[in-house]
Amino acid sequence: MAPLAERLRPRSIDEVLGQKHLLGPGKPLRLAFQSGKPHSMILWGPPGTGKTTLARLMAHAFDAEFIALSAVLSGVKDIRDAVSQAEHALASRGRRTILFVDEVHRFNKAQQDAFLPYVEKGLFTFIGATTENPSFEVNSALLSRATVYVLEPLSPEDLGMLLGRTGLEADEGARTRLIGFADGDARRLLNAVEILQNARPQDVVDAAFLESTLAKNLRRFDKGGEQFYDQISALHKAVRGSDPDASLYWLVRMLDGGADPLYLARRLIRMAVEDVGLADPRALTLALEAAQTYERLGSPEGELALAQAVLYLAVAAKSNAVYNAYNAARDFVSEDATRPVPLHIRNAPTKLMKGLGYGRDYRYAHDEADAFAAGENYFPEGMPAVEWYRPTERGLEQRIREKLEELRRRNVEARARDK
Numbered sequence: 001m002a003p004l005a006e007r008l009r010p011r012s013i014d015e016v017l018g019q020k021h022l023l024g025p026g027k028p029l030r031l032a033f034q035s036g037k038p039h040s041m042i043l044w045g046p047p048g049t050g051k052t053t054l055a056r057l058m059a060h061a062f063d064a065e066f067i068a069l070s071a072v073l074s075g076v077k078d079i080r081d082a083v084s085q086a087e088h089a090l091a092s093r094g095r096r097t098i099l100f101v102d103e104v105h106r107f108n109k110a111q112q113d114a115f116l117p118y119v120e121k122g123l124f125t126f127i128g129a130t131t132e133n134p135s136f137e138v139n140s141a142l143l144s145r146a147t148v149y150v151l152e153p154l155s156p157e158d159l160g161m162l163l164g165r166t167g168l169e170a171d172e173g174a175r176t177r178l179i180g181f182a183d184g185d186a187r188r189l190l191n192a193v194e195i196l197q198n199a200r201p202q203d204v205v206d207a208a209f210l211e212s213t214l215a216k217n218l219r220r221f222d223k224g225g226e227q228f229y230d231q232i233s234a235l236h237k238a239v240r241g242s243d244p245d246a247s248l249y250w251l252v253r254m255l256d257g258g259a260d261p262l263y264l265a266r267r268l269i270r271m272a273v274e275d276v277g278l279a280d281p282r283a284l285t286l287a288l289e290a291a292q293t294y295e296r297l298g299s300p301e302g303e304l305a306l307a308q309a310v311l312y313l314a315v316a317a318k319s320n321a322v323y324n325a326y327n328a329a330r331d332f333v334s335e336d337a338t339r340p341v342p343l344h345i346r347n348a349p350t351k352l353m354k355g356l357g358y359g360r361d362y363r364y365a366h367d368e369a370d371a372f373a374a375g376e377n378y379f380p381e382g383m384p385a386v387e388w389y390r391p392t393e394r395g396l397e398q399r400i401r402e403k404l405e406e407l408r409r410r411n412v413e414a415r416a417r418d419k
Contacts, residue, residue: 004197005190008165010053013061017158017186019050022149029054029149038062038098040119040126042134042143045151046227048185051129055100058127065089065097067124071106079114086124097124104128105137112139119145153184162186166193173207181214228259232267235310239268240275244314251310255303265291268309279319279395286312317395325389332386339380372407375414 001007010016013023013033022029032039038058043051052068059066067082086097099115101107119126119142126146130137134148154162159179163170170178182189192214196205199213235250254264269287276283290309294302348359363373379386391397391404 003190004166004194005187008162008190010050010057013054013057016050016053016057017162018154019151021152028147033058033061036062038064038096038125040146042104042128042130042138042146042148043151044130044132044134044148046131046153046184048182048187048189049151049153050186051151052100052102055098055127055129058125059098059100062096062098064125065095066100067097068100068102071101071103071111074101074111076111076114079111083115083118083123086118090123098127099124100127100129102129103131105130105132105134109139112142116142116145154182154186155184159184159186159189162189163193166190166197168193168197168205169203170196170205170210171207174205174210177207177210231257231259232264235264236267236271236275239271239310239313240318242314242318244311247310247314248307251307255306261294261299261303261306262291265294265306265309268306268313271313274323275318275320276313276316277319277322277397278400279317279321279392279397281396283313283316317397319392319394319397321389321391321397328386328388332388339383342377342379342381345378372410374407374410375418376411 013030016023019029021027024030032041043054045051055068056066058064065086067085069078069082082097082099086099089095089097104112115126116139118124126142128134128138128142128146134143138146156179159182160175163175163178178189178192181192196210196213199209231250231254235247235254238246238250251264255261265287269284269291272283272287287309290305293305296302297305343357344359344361346353346358348354353359363376365371365373365376368374389404391401393401
């Protein structure tokens with residue numbers, strides 16, 4: 001017997017659950033089905049949202065041959081075989097072909113280039129399915145010839161309707177738990193239902209039996225894919241936005257999904273220097289100590305240190321002045337000429353160097369008032385005046401700002417006297 005997911009696969013777009021933004025009246029994919037003219041497309045969305053189903057329905061709607069390839073298992077030879085089948089179908093039966101490539105993001109550039117000429121010639125209509133952002137993973141030439149449709153995870157209501165089609169008898173607690181387990185993925189729901197149906201210990205499945213039968217609920221999480229980067233971005237922006245609860249939510253979401261805690265620790269260190277900086281220098285120390293604590297304790301005990309660090313970063317005073325200053329200085333140096341170090345601040349460990357003027361007229365700051373050599377210049381001669389580091393008025397940087405303003409005032413006065 002075919003798997004439950006195959007037996008319940010929709011036979012028309014009216015049976016497809018979810019994707020109302022694409023399949024509702026007047027929406028793009030419904031119009032594509034109604035047009036009578038198939039076009040190449042990329043279906044981008046999480047697992048279990050109907051990408052393969054839509055491709056099959058498209059072939060049926062246009063009475064076209066359907067060739068399916070998996071980018072994980074197929075190579076250039078398989079693409080050539082598909083081209084031969086498409087040419088034969090067109091020559092012998094006058095039938096067009098829809099070529100469906102699942103996980104198209106796993107094809108390398110050479111493999112994508114192999115079928116591009118046949119898409120351009122119109123030998124077949126290309127439909128690619130991907131869970132990754134096609135703007136990063138699909139060749140621009142192929143991307144320009146295909147319309148991208150973004151599929152969304154199924155809602156709890158959609159999954160509830162799908163669960164009803166399976167015929168599984170379950171109480172309300174089990175239904176709720178099962179829909180949560182699926183996490184927007186129809187295939188995951190149907191696979192879980194099939195496991196429960198095969199077990200058949202009782203007529204009605206309850207929450208206790210479901211928990212004992214199914215593995216621990218893991219949120220969908222791709223450790224190297226689009227969702228990973230979306231979630232780390234959300235964590236970083238919640239910290240930057242000083243929202244401790246949202247920051248903690250995204251940290252726990254990623255830990256729950258299987259993200260490497262030490263990777264998260266490294267990102268917290270980056271946040272400490274990029275978004276808190278000198279407004280609260282303790283943030284960097286605490287982030288480093290959280291990483292060290294996790295290395296000593298491991299999971300789950302060490303995760304509490306990460307939680308402490310993320311909450312501290314979220315509530316700390318914020319400044320990106322160090323980040324901006326570093327980037328400005330780096331950009332300047334990368335485009336500027338190689339300027340010599342001024343003689344008066346060069347090191348002079350030998351008699352020859354002293355004779356050449358190295359270190360001559362250097363003013364030792366500690367010997368001057370407030371350990372500050374007012375009017376001294378530490379930049380190369382002829383370099384334009386710069387002011388890259390601009391402290392904010394938040395946290396410790398407010399005091400740093402006041403001090404720098406005073407030192408700059410004294411520099412201006414001293415240089416005016418020396419003229």
